[in-house]
Amino acid sequence: xRVMGRGAGIGVLLGLVAAALxxxxxxxxxxxxxxxxxxxxxxxxxxxxxxxxxxxxxWGFRDAQNNLVGLDVDxxxxxxxxxxxxxxxxxxxxxPDRINFLVAGKIDVAISNxxxxxxxxxxxxxxxxxxxxxxxxxxxxxxxxxxxxxLNGKKVAVTTGSTGEILVTQKAPKAQxxxxxxxxxxxxxxxxxxxxAQIEDYTYTVYHxxxxxxxxxGFIEKPFDLNPYSFGARKNDQEWLNFLNFxxxxxxxxxxxxxxxxxxxxAEPFKVSPSW
Amino acid sequence: MPNFVQDQLNLWDALFLFQGLxxxxxxxxxxxxxxxxxxxxxxxARASRSRWxxxxxxxxxxxxxxxxxxxxxxxxxxxxxxxxxxEVPVFWAGVTALAVNGSAFMAEIVRAGVQAVGRxxxxxxxxxxxxxxxxxxxxxLPQAVRVMIPPGVGLLIGxxxxxxxxxxxSYIELTRAGQVLMEKTFLSFQVFGIVAALYFLLCYPLxxxxxxxxxxxxxxxxxx
Amino acid sequence: xxxxxxxxxxxxxxxxTLLDGALTTLHLSLLTLLGSLVVGxxxxxxxxxxxxxxxxxxTGYVExxxxxxxxxxxxxxxxxxxxxxxDVPNYLxxxxxxxxxNGAYLTEIVRAGIEAIPRAQHDAGRSLGMSYLQLMRHVVFPQAFRVIYPPxxxxxxxxxxxxSLVSVIAVEDLALKGKMLISRTFRxxxxxxxxxxxxxxxxxxxxxxxxxxxxxxxxxx
Numbered sequence: 001x002r003v004m005g006r007g008a009g010i011g012v013l014l015g016l017v018a019a020a021l022x023x024x025x026x027x028x029x030x031x032x033x034x035x036x037x038x039x040x041x042x043x044x045x046x047x048x049x050x051x052x053x054x055x056x057x058x059w060g061f062r063d064a065q066n067n068l069v070g071l072d073v074d075x076x077x078x079x080x081x082x083x084x085x086x087x088x089x090x091x092x093x094x095x096p097d098r099i100n101f102l103v104a105g106k107i108d109v110a111i112s113n114x115x116x117x118x119x120x121x122x123x124x125x126x127x128x129x130x131x132x133x134x135x136x137x138x139x140x141x142x143x144x145x146x147x148x149x150x151l152n153g154k155k156v157a158v159t160t161g162s163t164g165e166i167l168v169t170q171k172a173p174k175a176q177x178x179x180x181x182x183x184x185x186x187x188x189x190x191x192x193x194x195x196x197a198q199i200e201d202y203t204y205t206v207y208h209x210x211x212x213x214x215x216x217x218g219f220i221e222k223p224f225d226l227n228p229y230s231f232g233a234r235k236n237d238q239e240w241l242n243f244l245n246f247x248x249x250x251x252x253x254x255x256x257x258x259x260x261x262x263x264x265x266x267a268e269p270f271k272v273s274p275s276w
Numbered sequence: 277m278p279n280f281v282q283d284q285l286n287l288w289d290a291l292f293l294f295q296g297l298x299x300x301x302x303x304x305x306x307x308x309x310x311x312x313x314x315x316x317x318x319x320x321a322r323a324s325r326s327r328w329x330x331x332x333x334x335x336x337x338x339x340x341x342x343x344x345x346x347x348x349x350x351x352x353x354x355x356x357x358x359x360x361x362x363e364v365p366v367f368w369a370g371v372t373a374l375a376v377n378g379s380a381f382m383a384e385i386v387r388a389g390v391q392a393v394g395r396x397x398x399x400x401x402x403x404x405x406x407x408x409x410x411x412x413x414x415x416x417l418p419q420a421v422r423v424m425i426p427p428g429v430g431l432l433i434g435x436x437x438x439x440x441x442x443x444x445x446s447y448i449e450l451t452r453a454g455q456v457l458m459e460k461t462f463l464s465f466q467v468f469g470i471v472a473a474l475y476f477l478l479c480y481p482l483x484x485x486x487x488x489x490x491x492x493x494x495x496x497x498x499x500x
Numbered sequence: 501x502x503x504x505x506x507x508x509x510x511x512x513x514x515x516x517t518l519l520d521g522a523l524t525t526l527h528l529s530l531l532t533l534l535g536s537l538v539v540g541x542x543x544x545x546x547x548x549x550x551x552x553x554x555x556x557x558x559t560g561y562v563e564x565x566x567x568x569x570x571x572x573x574x575x576x577x578x579x580x581x582x583x584x585x586x587d588v589p590n591y592l593x594x595x596x597x598x599x600x601x602n603g604a605y606l607t608e609i610v611r612a613g614i615e616a617i618p619r620a621q622h623d624a625g626r627s628l629g630m631s632y633l634q635l636m637r638h639v640v641f642p643q644a645f646r647v648i649y650p651p652x653x654x655x656x657x658x659x660x661x662x663x664s665l666v667s668v669i670a671v672e673d674l675a676l677k678g679k680m681l682i683s684r685t686f687r688x689x690x691x692x693x694x695x696x697x698x699x700x701x702x703x704x705x706x707x708x709x710x711x712x713x714x715x716x717x718x719x720x721x
Contacts, residue, residue: 055459062456092446096683100688103358103688104353104354104358106363120686122686123686124686161683161684178590184458188579193587339700342657342661345661346664346665347699348696350692351689351692354692355692433566436569440572451569464582468576468579469580475569476567476568478567483563
């Protein structure tokens with residue numbers, strides 16, 4: 001009898017797996033997603049939970065005392081102050097996890113150098129841009145990379161699920177891609193010669209080429225394809241989205257955004273609304 | 277531009293690692309406690325003669341032992357809030373994953389312990405008019421517990437090592453603390469040397485204990 | 501989270517990608533098993549050696565590996581050695597990490613297998629004029645293998661499951677393919693469920709096959 005046990009157990013288990021795979025979509029496919037009101041939730045619990053990176057200097061990273069700091073962290077602090085609520089920062093492990101954390105309700109808003117894209121907008125929603133950034137390449141000087149096509153045939157480190165990962169397959173289809181969970185692990189791979197270059201947001205490449213102690217890293221000194229950084233929020237949460245947009249308007253209008261950008265980059269930000 | 281080049285580990289980093297170590301211990305002790313409770317129930321069900329008890333118990337143990345902890349952790353963290361509409365913070369997702377994973381191994385330990393007690397003792401107790409609960413309480417469990425302690429300690433060692441996986445959710449336990457320091461200072465060799473040494477200091481005394489208090493059963497064998 | 505709409509279709513469309521990852525998981529696991537069997541055999545001979553320094557070396561190796569997490573070992577081999585300008589490519593680093601890790605467990609398994617062979621057979625072999633290696637090759641190992649086969653199978657399942665950790669050093673195994681899929685489809689829950697199911701099916705099928713082989717070859721019950 002017990003010899004049969006394992007076989008029977010396996011049968012039950014496969015049944016469960018099949019039920020799990022086939023059951024839920026039938027049950028919920030017709031349901032309308034319910035409206036949410038994160039704004040009220042935040043005010044009621046008087047706590048704002050912000051998802052941010054802890055590995056992406058200077059947007060969100062850990063300082064010498066291992067506190068979470070960075071431009072995005074400053075903005076999160078300011079937002080909580082504006083709302084008169086307590087701020088809780090949740091470090092988001094990877095790029096796609098920003099969306100996973102939002103969808104699973106782990107965070108109220110993602111402020112994590114989050115590039116708004118059409119693809120991502122199918123799953124979550126984005127606010128108006130608070131910053132504009134492009135793509136950049138940071139590389140080992142000995143790899144002699146001058147432009148994007150120069151990445152062909154090279155080992156290129158990317159962050160899994162980042163916008164840069166998609167871009168490199170388009171701009172340099174013959175590049176050999178190494179995928180890491182965190183931008184910092186990808187950068188470490190470049191520093192140690194495991195990869196020739198890394199694709200990341202332009203400001204990231206500028207920052208890290210500048211701080212490299214061995215001066216062995218260079219970057220392509222022109223951003224490619226300027227894109228908006230936005231806050232990420234859940235779908236069907238219109239009041240919250242309105243409020244966040246209103247906050248971002250004030251962030252620009254009060255000059256606070258320029259001031260923060262200057263603090264972290266010592267430069268003028270790219271224009272968010274060009275005067276065309 | 278403020279420069280954050282930090283090419284040495286400082287006192288704050290030592291504290292940070294220590295905090296990670298404490299969190300690892302908290303994860304594992306809570307995980308072990310819950311795993312023991314669940315494992316005893318499942319293990320007794322698995323050792324039972326009733327098909328309705330051992331079949332679900334066997335299925336539970338099989339599914340858990342045949343899927344990676346990494347995936348179990350992701351499912352608990354991301355799927356539970358969606359399915360059961362309960363919020364699971366990172367720490368508790370880690371504890372739950374370790375407890376669920378550990379309970380399957382604990383169930384096997386309990387089953388082996390209970391089955392190590394000979395059938396004739398059951399018959400003897402029955403003939404004295406004792407019920408199932410009484411036999412378990414007074415005859416089987418006291419003997420089984422002795423057999424269960426060494427593999428139980430082995431399980432704890434396994435959990436300590438497995439808890440490193442919770443780092444993928446950015447919870448600051450020992451491994452994630454090490455990663456943070458590596459990402460900050462790029463001193464990967466030193467940082468992971470220290471992290472490995474700390475794990476060793478945590479696990480090695482337990483290994484000695486397990487070996488001294490008798491042979492480790494093969495149940496521990498699946499924990500790299 | 502209220503109002504989550506399940507969409508398994510997107511995940512199933514990408515099944516070939518996931519199967520590709522599963523293949524990587526399989527050959528990595530198989531190479532790991534073979535490699536760690538070699539390491540384990542030498543480790544066990546070291547553990548049982550007449551020479552104290554060899555015994556101590558083998559014991560030290562087993563203890564260090566068994567008392568530290570695989571994830572930390574992988575980071576150490578890939579990034580830690582990288583800092584010393586020893587560049588190990590990612591697949592190789594994953595393989596070395598897994599082999600060294602499982603080699604320690606196999607050392608103990610093989611040792612138990614060798615110890616299960618009665619002392620009298622050693623003496624008999626010696627009295628026939630066999631050397632140590634001949635004795636091992638013709639008398640001890642063939643019998644020990646029968647003893648270690650079940651725990652070896654168990655360990656192989658463990659290797660498959662724990663190989664999911666190599667995704668942190670950019671090896672595109674089933675786990676990383678799953679993560680890549682999530683980054684394209686954003687269906688984390690569905691993907692993780694399908695990937696977990698794939699691991700379960702893979703390990704169940706393999707352990708059933710191994711059990712069958714064991715029954716045929718060794719007449720294990």
